[in-house]
Every structure is written in C-alpha cells, then in structure tokens.
Amino acid sequence: MSRDLATELIHHAYAPPPGFDAPQVGVHKASTVIFPSVAALRSRDWRYKSGYTYGLHGTPTTFTLEERIAALEGGTQCTLVPSGLAAVALVDQALLAAGDEVLLPDNVYGPSRELARHELARWGITHRLYDPMDAAALAAMIGPRTRLLWLEAPGSVTMEFPDLPALVAAARARGVTTALDNTWGAGVAFQAFELGIDIVMQALTKFPSGGGDVLMGSVVTRDAALHERLKLTHMHLGLGVAGNDAELVLRSLPSLPLRYAAQDRTGRQLAAWLAARPEVRQLLHPAFEGSPGHAHWRATCSAAAGLFSVMFDERYSALQVDAFVDALELFKMGYSWAGPVSLVVPYDLAAMRGEAAARPAHLRGHLVRFSVGLEAAQDLQADLAQALVVGFGGTA
Ligand SMILES: Cc1ncc(COP(=O)(O)O)c(C=O)c1O
Incomplete structure (x- = not known):
C-alpha cells in the first residue's frame, strides 16, 4: 500500500548506519x-x-x-x-x-x-x-x-x-x-x-x-x-x-580548558596594565595581591577566569567613566561573559551595594567590569589605552 508523502516523511525508514562509531x-x-x-x-x-x-x-x-x-x-x-x-x-x-x-x-x-x-x-x-x-x-x-x-x-x-x-x-x-x-x-x-x-x-x-x-x-x-x-x-x-x-x-x-587558560592569561595581562594606570584606584581580580580575598583564591584555585573589575577614582565624574566605556571599540557593551568577544559593563554600585559611605573601602569610586574574550591581548590593551584618553584625558 502506497502512503501519502506526508506520512512517508514522518515514518521515514531512516536508521543510523550500523557500525557508525564517531566521537561526536x-x-x-x-x-x-x-x-x-x-x-x-x-x-x-x-x-x-x-x-x-x-x-x-x-x-x-x-x-x-x-x-x-x-x-x-x-x-x-x-x-x-x-x-x-x-x-x-x-x-x-x-x-x-x-x-x-x-x-x-x-x-x-x-x-x-x-x-x-x-x-x-x-x-x-x-x-x-x-x-x-x-x-x-x-x-x-x-x-x-x-x-x-x-x-x-x-x-x-x-x-x-x-x-x-x-x-x-x-x-x-x-x-x-x-x-x-x-x-x-x-x-x-x-x-x-x-x-x-x-x-x-x-x-x-x-x-x-x-x-x-x-x-x-x-x-x-x-x-x-x-x-x-x-x-x-x-x-x-x-x-x-x-x-x-x-x-x-x-x-x-573539549576546548574549555584551553579557552579558560587563554582568557585567564589575557585577563591578567590587561588587569595588571590597568592597575598601574593613574585613573584606576583599585583592581578587583582575585589573582592579584591587594584584591579582596586574594589569599583565599591562592589557597583554593589553580587558575582564574578572564573576568575582572576596576574602580576608577572618585575624582572622576560618572560622565567621564561613561565616555571611556562608550569609546571602547573591541570591548562590546553587554551582559554575560566567557564568549569569544570581550565585553564591558559599567555598574551602578549605589543601586547594588548602597551609597559609597556605607560600602567597604575597596568599593569607593566607579566600577567597570571587563570580560576578556579571545582577541589578541595587545589589541585589547590598545583599545583600553585609546578609550582612557577619550574618557579621562591625558596620554595613552
Ligand atoms: C554568576 C552567574 N550566575 C548565574 C548566571 C545566570 O546565567 P544565565 O544567563 O544562563 O541565566 C550568570 C549570568 O550572568 C552569572 O554571571
């Protein structure tokens, strides 16, 4: 008995090929x-x-x-x-x-x-x-x-x-x-x-x-x-x-450990560079001395994600910080992290953790979070450098 095409497409005689043993x-x-x-x-x-x-x-x-x-x-x-x-x-x-x-x-x-x-x-x-x-x-x-x-x-x-x-x-x-x-x-x-x-x-x-x-x-x-x-x-x-x-x-x-290590490496390079900049008051990256809980990170972890925040000094205005973030080209603005594209988000700490006076010392200033992707570290650093000039003046 012949069947309608619609039926045939649903009751298709396909079976996986016997002996097809692939890792995927x-x-x-x-x-x-x-x-x-x-x-x-x-x-x-x-x-x-x-x-x-x-x-x-x-x-x-x-x-x-x-x-x-x-x-x-x-x-x-x-x-x-x-x-x-x-x-x-x-x-x-x-x-x-x-x-x-x-x-x-x-x-x-x-x-x-x-x-x-x-x-x-x-x-x-x-x-x-x-x-x-x-x-x-x-x-x-x-x-x-x-x-x-x-x-x-x-x-x-x-x-x-x-x-x-x-x-x-x-x-x-x-x-x-x-x-x-x-x-x-x-x-x-x-x-x-x-x-x-x-x-x-x-x-x-x-x-x-x-x-x-x-x-x-x-x-x-x-x-x-x-x-x-x-x-x-x-x-x-x-x-x-x-x-x-x-x-x-x-x-x-299968590429998770490689990606994690690469983003960790680039993240630490950029975090160290940013921490040495005069505009940055505090680096928030657990693998760095001076970041809250660094000793606990050292006791617990063998690696770190390519994710960190910096506190820009209170002497800058929120508008300057926004101008810095807006000027970034490779760092795209958006939530989430750990993808191939580097991301940046300025956070409103007052809404999250209360007014500055009530917050711990490491959270005074303007917080910007960076998620490092898989781009070349030197290109990301150059992007940060040009955006710092736009936002805060001075030279790269
Ligand atoms: C620490 C943490 N937990 C959970 C989530 C939620 O994940 P999803 O976006 O898949 O709901 C996120 C997302 O940003 C996160 O950063």
Whole structure:
C-alpha cells in the first residue's frame, strides 16, 4: 500500500548506519519517545535513566552532556536546565519550603537575589544577605529556619573571593545544605566538591558554551538522595533543554580548558596594565595581591577566569567613566561573559551595594567590569589605552 508523502516523511525508514562509531555525539531531538511494548513503558524510570521515556526527561544527547558536566565538576549526577538562573531557581525550589530561610552572599549574582526577593518571598521563604568575607559572622547568623546557604566565588561584579572551607564548615556544623554558583570556576579553577560543598550549579551559558550563543544551566551533586529531590522538582517544573543547544555545549566542551587558560592569561595581562594606570584606584581580580580575598583564591584555585573589575577614582565624574566605556571599540557593551568577544559593563554600585559611605573601602569610586574574550591581548590593551584618553584625558 502506497502512503501519502506526508506520512512517508514522518515514518521515514531512516536508521543510523550500523557500525557508525564517531566521537561526536549525535543530536537527538524528540518530544515523544516510542516504547516497543507495554512492559518497556512500565519498566522505564526517567529518574534513574533506566531508559528513555519522554523528551523532557532526556535524550541520548542530553544524557551525554549531563554525564560530561558531572565529570567536569567532579560530581556524580547532573540535571540540565534552560539557563543559569533556572538552575538557581531549581535548587531553591527543590530545597526550600514555606517558613524556611536561605542565606545569600551580599555580592551574589543580582538576579538570584531578585528571585529570592520576589518569588521565594511569595512562597513564604525568607532570605538574608551575609558578608561572605566574614565566616564567623555567618556562623552566628545561621538560625533554626536556615536550610540553604548559597556561595559564590568570587562574588559577582565586585569579585571578592571568600574563604569557602570556612563558610562550608559553618554551614555543616548546623546541618545547612550548601550550594555554590560555580560559573566563574567552571569546574576548571577548583574542584568544589573537594571543599565539602553539597550542590554545584553553573551557568553553562558562559564557559562550557563559550560561544555566546547558548543559554543553559546545570545542577550537579554527589549525593543520590539530593539528586532525586532536584530531579523530582525538575520534572514538576518541566525544565527540559533542547538537543541542538546540548550539542553546541558538547561541541565546545573539549576546548574549555584551553579557552579558560587563554582568557585567564589575557585577563591578567590587561588587569595588571590597568592597575598601574593613574585613573584606576583599585583592581578587583582575585589573582592579584591587594584584591579582596586574594589569599583565599591562592589557597583554593589553580587558575582564574578572564573576568575582572576596576574602580576608577572618585575624582572622576560618572560622565567621564561613561565616555571611556562608550569609546571602547573591541570591548562590546553587554551582559554575560566567557564568549569569544570581550565585553564591558559599567555598574551602578549605589543601586547594588548602597551609597559609597556605607560600602567597604575597596568599593569607593566607579566600577567597570571587563570580560576578556579571545582577541589578541595587545589589541585589547590598545583599545583600553585609546578609550582612557577619550574618557579621562591625558596620554595613552
Ligand atoms: C554568576 C552567574 N550566575 C548565574 C548566571 C545566570 O546565567 P544565565 O544567563 O544562563 O541565566 C550568570 C549570568 O550572568 C552569572 O554571571
């Protein structure tokens, strides 16, 4: 019986060529997964990956990426979600209930704080900010309702590197679960699980993707019971990722260590050059002496991301800083980092951390953050030099 073309195109006789064994992972895309029998339908369990059940719960492509990200982080199980922020939300929703409290560092990624302020609050979950540079104060803050401690190393934008082992010890002593936003470390700079951290999330959007063309997040654990809680919430929320996106990350993963090292090298060269400029009051890069938490970075890390901030001196006006940023040509203005293109963002510290008088000494002045891409270091330095002249006068 001949079939209509529409039917033929759907029920195509294609099967992967037998014996096709290539290192590149195939891109599998499906909502429906066909079961060969009722017995198979009843016996497959999406939670334990005993087989494929429905596209939302994984395909060979996403299972492979989960395994590789778990291995990258030194964990055993991974759950993929559609963005880094969704990964934060998944951890919060899986672990917190009405009446619970979550503690966030005062330099936490801004949208994570907004999530707590606006969404968690509506579910009766409270949050407080703690100073990540003061482990003793954190220990004193932990109360009977504290269930979750978020960590970030270094903190977003202001780049203070905390004493992670001391913060983890304070949480463990009180039975509080710890979750690290490891987007900066990317599984390369340090091994978070070795520090006793329970959950490690990452915005795969940054280093693992590396192309600036994918949004994705991961949540990794070493604890099967914790993973099952995360997995159940993941299923209830329907947070699947697309096969094409997973494939892009899989394709970029082999070059992750090379890209991380190259961006680190260029980042340190530019940071050192900027720190020596008279316009710059303070460098915020954890690999440099004089940057807050440098000793903790040295004790914990073998590398640094190509991401840093500088404080331009208070004697300059905000308009001069804006003119400097506007004059940059290779550094493009925009959020995110770890892609091939260098990026720059001037931040409004007053909105983020309060007025100057209330901020720590290293945060006086005008903050500009740089994300170093894969361009040649000398070209980026020349770009900074010409923009400094436009913004602040003087000579390059
Ligand atoms: C430290 C950190 N965590 C999480 C995220 C969120 O990632 P996404 O943009 O994929 O939601 C970002 C994004 O900038 C980030 O910088």
